[in-house]
Amino acid sequence: MKKRYAVAFTGPSNSGKTTLIEKVSMELIKSHQVAIIKNDPKDKAHFDVEGKDSYKFSQTGAEVVVTSPYRTTYLSKREKSLDDIVDMLSEFDYLLVEGLKTLPLPRIAIFRNQIEESYFEYSEAIAVDDSVDLSKYDIPTDIDLLDLNNRDEIIEWIKRNAKEI
Numbered sequence: 001m002k003k004r005y006a007v008a009f010t011g012p013s014n015s016g017k018t019t020l021i022e023k024v025s026m027e028l029i030k031s032h033q034v035a036i037i038k039n040d041p042k043d044k045a046h047f048d049v050e051g052k053d054s055y056k057f058s059q060t061g062a063e064v065v066v067t068s069p070y071r072t073t074y075l076s077k078r079e080k081s082l083d084d085i086v087d088m089l090s091e092f093d094y095l096l097v098e099g100l101k102t103l104p105l106p107r108i109a110i111f112r113n114q115i116e117e118s119y120f121e122y123s124e125a126i127a128v129d130d131s132v133d134l135s136k137y138d139i140p141t142d143i144d145l146l147d148l149n150n151r152d153e154i155i156e157w158i159k160r161n162a163k164e165i
Contacts, residue, residue, distance in 0.1 A: 004086075005162035006095040008103055010119060011110035016148060020110060020127065021096050023151045024158065032093035037085055039099030086165060094162065106161045110148060115139075125157055 009017045018038075025034045054075060057064045064075040074088065082103055086095065097105060101122050109123035113131045120126075125144035128134070139145060144161075146154055 007162040008097040008105040008107040035092035
């Protein structure tokens, strides 16, 4: 089985996590298979539209898979562990996880305007832009500092630090 690697991204709302993951994945996917897991802690995302068959099926509580010639969508009403999700995805080189700060994965915390120091304890790197005045913070020496706007630097960090899973 080929090697697969995972890394996580965390940060406050509207810090740029989704945008960064999108930029990183668009570059990585040129030469690797990429999978993304997005945590939705407040259950705000909507994937199946009321009145459609997929919605009716998912309301039963069953595990639902909708297939077409172009995509497969899996709707589940059950919580899944990271291992469960990895087993379902199976084919990828890099797994990018947004959120889920309790997972034991190397993690980049993303900040704009100000850093929330509470993220330090579960982050191996922080990515900031010019809106953050770094002189106001005592960043631990074991945390790498990355330029939020330098996609290539972040990808290099991922390649060096992602966890093999």
